[in-house]
Amino acid sequence: MLPRGFKAEAERRAVTLRAEMGLRPTDPVEAAAVAAHLRIGFRRADELIPIQALEALERTQPGCFSACTLPGPTGPVVITNPLNSLGRQQSDAFHEISHLVLRHQMRTLERVGDLVFFTCDSDDEEQANSLAATLLLPRPALVAAHARGMGVAAIAETYGVSEQLARWRLNASGVAIQIRRREPAARGATA
């Protein structure tokens, strides 16, 4: 369960972050730019270890490495997996950035192959997922996209996210309900 008021606060953060970056509430944001703005390091994993090692890990445990945060000399560094789709890299990176913004403590140690990962408890994971999705697609962006007649695929493309995430945000933000309400008064006619 998300704490009371969490979703509204996430929406405010998404708009404030854009304003700080000189962007409008409806503008897309990229993980690399947001990380730079927040002074968080940002690297693709193949800049740190050979891509063959990532491919070997992927063969051992498919999908196990999404993104992670490591301590760097000047602060945390978010590491993304270049083997994943760009949409997934974006949402995974925003998930890590969200943990940092929310000041979550990394608690659990998980070993995958030769690599060790720190993870958070499940409440923290839910919060990071929710904030990440909201940062990528805040409500004003969804409302504006809908007003321009954009569907799930167009929203996903414009905001660099998966269609699954775009659909989730449309539902979670209530914009999907508005869309259904606005659709032809067919139901109204029979009511």
Ligand SMILES: [Zn+2]
């Ligand atoms: Zn997490």
